[in-house]
Amino acid sequence: MNRLTYDDDLFLRMECVLDVPVVNQIVWRFDRPVADAALNEMWLRLDSGPINRTVHRVSVPGARDKWVRADAPSLPLFVDSAVVAGADVTEWMQQRAAVRLDPVNGPVWQLATARLDDGGSVVSLVASHVVGDGGALTSSAIAALAGPDEPDDFRTAWDHAGTHDVRDAVGQIAAAATGAVRAVGRTARDFTKNKRNTAVARTSVSAVATSITGPFVPSTVVVDCDTARWNEAARAVGGSANSLLVAVALGILTSSGRVDESETVKVALPVSTRVPGDVRANATSGVSIHVDGGAGWRTDLGPIRRDSKAAFTTLSDATRSTFELTKPLMQMLPDSIVEKAAASGTAPLCLCSNLGSRGEMLRRIGDVDARSVAMRSITQNTTAELLRRTKGGVSVWWNTSGERATLCVTGLDPDRFPTRSHLRALVDAECHRWELTPEFW
Numbered sequence: 001m002n003r004l005t006y007d008d009d010l011f012l013r014m015e016c017v018l019d020v021p022v023v024n025q026i027v028w029r030f031d032r033p034v035a036d037a038a039l040n041e042m043w044l045r046l047d048s049g050p051i052n053r054t055v056h057r058v059s060v061p062g063a064r065d066k067w068v069r070a071d072a073p074s075l076p077l078f079v080d081s082a083v084v085a086g087a088d089v090t091e092w093m094q095q096r097a098a099v100r101l102d103p104v105n106g107p108v109w110q111l112a113t114a115r116l117d118d119g120g121s122v123v124s125l126v127a128s129h130v131v132g133d134g135g136a137l138t139s140s141a142i143a144a145l146a147g148p149d150e151p152d153d154f155r156t157a158w159d160h161a162g163t164h165d166v167r168d169a170v171g172q173i174a175a176a177a178t179g180a181v182r183a184v185g186r187t188a189r190d191f192t193k194n195k196r197n198t199a200v201a202r203t204s205v206s207a208v209a210t211s212i213t214g215p216f217v218p219s220t221v222v223v224d225c226d227t228a229r230w231n232e233a234a235r236a237v238g239g240s241a242n243s244l245l246v247a248v249a250l251g252i253l254t255s256s257g258r259v260d261e262s263e264t265v266k267v268a269l270p271v272s273t274r275v276p277g278d279v280r281a282n283a284t285s286g287v288s289i290h291v292d293g294g295a296g297w298r299t300d301l302g303p304i305r306r307d308s309k310a311a312f313t314t315l316s317d318a319t320r321s322t323f324e325l326t327k328p329l330m331q332m333l334p335d336s337i338v339e340k341a342a343a344s345g346t347a348p349l350c351l352c353s354n355l356g357s358r359g360e361m362l363r364r365i366g367d368v369d370a371r372s373v374a375m376r377s378i379t380q381n382t383t384a385e386l387l388r389r390t391k392g393g394v395s396v397w398w399n400t401s402g403e404r405a406t407l408c409v410t411g412l413d414p415d416r417f418p419t420r421s422h423l424r425a426l427v428d429a430e431c432h433r434w435e436l437t438p439e440f441w
Contacts, residue, residue, distance in 0.1 A: 002158045003064040003168060004055065006327040007282035011130045012055060012065070012103060017335045018342055021380045022129035024137045025097050026362070027222075028370040029089060029441065031120045034113065038366025039123070043077045043111050045144035046125075050156045053131050053281070055104050060165040062332055067157040067281070072106030075099070080114035089122055089441045090222050090420070096124040097378045098217075103130035123365065133282040134355065134375060134397075135272045142362045151361075157279040212414045216384040219420040220410045221427050222441035224372045227405040233434045239301025241398075242269075242354045244434065245407075246289075246304050247297045249352050249396045251430040252409060252423075254295070256416040258393050259349070261295040268348040269308060271315060287311035298433075347392030347412055359401030373401045374441070376408040384414040 004012065015021040028034075046052065052074060056066040084092045092114060099110050109127035116122060127137050132154070139154040234244035246267055254261050267289050274283045289307040291297060297304055333341075359373035376397045392412030399406055409427050411417025417426075424440060431438040 002067050002279075004067065004331075005280055005282060006331045007133075007284070008055075008130060008280075009065070009331050011128075011282065013335065013338050013342075015103060015128070015130060017339050019381055020386070021101065022377060023097055023099075023101065023126050023380060024129055024132065024134050024377050025093070025375070026125045026137060026141055027089075027093050027096075027374045028123040028363075028365060029120065029372050029374070030122070030365075030368055031118075031371050032368050033115065033119075033121045034123060034368050035366045038368075039077055039111065039113055042141075042144045042365060043074075045148070046109065046111060046140060047074050049140050049143055049148065050154050050279070051109055051127055051132050051136065051140040053157060054102075054106050054108060055130065057104065058165050060168075063165040063168040064331065069156075069158060070106040070108060072102075075107045075110040078110060078112035080112065082114070083117050084114045084122065086116055086118050086120075089116070090220065092122060093124060093222070093374070093441075094217065094220065097126055098380060099126055101126070101128045103128045120371070129282070129377065131281050133272075133284045134270075134353070134377065135274050135283060136281055138355070138358045138362060138375065139274070142358075145362055145365060152276050153274040153278045155277055155279050157281070212384045212418060214383055214385075216382055216387060216414050218378070218382060218387065218410050218412050218414075219417050219423045220376065220378070220408060221420060221424045222374050223407050223409070223427055223431065224404045224439040224441070225407065225431065225436045227400045227403055229436060230405045233436060234301060237299055237301045239305050241405075242308060242352075243301040243304040245354055245396060245398045246291065246308070246350075246352050247301060248407070248430050248434065249350050249394055249409075250291060250297060251433060252396075252411075252426050253350055253394045255426050255429060256394075256411070256413070258413055258416045260293070262293040264293050265291050265350055266348075267291055268351045269311065270351070270353045271312065285315060287315055345390060347390040348395070349391070349393040351395040353395075353397045355397060355399035357400050359399040359406060363401045370401060372404045372406045373399065374406045374408050375399055376410065378410065387412055387414050 011022055052070045053067050054070045056068045058065055096112050101108050108131045109125065112124045114122050125137065125141055132140065136154045139151050142151055230244065231241055234240055250265060253259055259265055268286055269289065270284050270286045272283060273285050289304065289311055291304060355375055358375065363370045363373060395410045395412060397408040409423065411423045417423045428438055
């Protein structure tokens with residue numbers, strides 16, 4: 001299909017209507033320099049791959065926008081002329097994530113590199129979330145390093161003949177009408193069902209600061225841990241690597257004072273729905289679990305592990321949810337209504353994204369293996385006021401690249417996570433609580 005999905009459209013509206021672009025980023029850290037020839041070859045494969053797509057806006061009401069191959073020249077390989085100190089890699093990573101991209105007119109991605117003062121190097125790949133989620137970006141990177149058929153889960157979406165816009169509009173209108181009727185029926189049947197209470201995050205009082213205003217870049221901390229030790233720490237209390245990730249995020253969130261340990265917390269767990277031959281830019285669904293208060297997760301990860309597994313198992317039921325039924329209608333809404341609706345939108349209090357062994361799959365560039373690979377998403381153009389209004393808490397991304405597990409932590413509350421050093425202290429304390437030895441970027 002060469003049409004934008006609801007999820008693609010959501011990120012497009014965030015950028016074009018709300019002016020808060022979201023980008024995905026992969027960062028490789030090497031102990032040795034990476035050859036220019038290897039980076040140039042990687043750039044060429046990315047340029048000819050499916051991530052190099054832009055949105056063609058259609059004029060027929062109700063019809064979905066189309067994917068086309070990007071016509072505008074891609075940004076050239078950015079080679080930083082300055083040598084970056086090892087302690088400043090996270091800051092360099094943040095600078096590269098601030099690059100201006102345009103999912104409609106291009107460019108939509110950038111590959112960059114810099115030398116490190118310890119003799120190593122760092123490489124960054126950033127792309128608009130509109131043209132690809134984390135799975136699409138990592139698959140594009142893997143294909144650029146290992147060949148276009150490895151992996152086969154993100155492919156070219158456009159065809160030159162295209163589909164008729166009027167025909168697509170009629171189909172969307174029919175789908176929207178049917179979905180709305182079924183959703184109303186579902187809502188009426190579910191109205192009297194009991195729903196579990198979730199924690200209400202305390203946002204009116206800050207233990208750190210309340211004076212931050214204006215433009216504000218959420219603080220991010222990147223840390224490496226030993227993969228085997230991470231798994232051992234999880235198993236010691238009946239958990240898995242994923243349930244420990246949730247516990248670490250909860251520890252950072254509660255230590256910051258954003259929520260009390262006695263409160264039940266809703267945790268969002270993104271899940272990739274990519275399949276072989278997938279052409280979707282964004283193919284991520286998600287489930288949620290509720291972690292009971294009392295900090296029992298510090299000594300027993302079993303409940304988090306069981307609840308997560310149950311949620312993943314029932315994910316297929318999402319195709320029948322009220323939300324899924326109303327997606328065709330929501331994608332048809334005009335920008336003015338979307339802008340008003342966004343005024344009440346909120347961000348997850350606790351989001352935990354487990355990318356597994358993706359770092360291992362794209363670890364080598366040329367003949368050099370990365371020490372570690374970091375992955376994350378970041379919203380551009382944020383202000384302290386916007387972040388307070390959307391009530392985000394903490395977002396974490398975790399992956400392994402061989403013997404190292406890499407954790408990216410972003411604090412979305414400008415009062416509870418006002419600086420990177422403050423967030424780093426919280427992450428450091430939580431790692432040591434689990435007897436992990438953190439190596440900060």
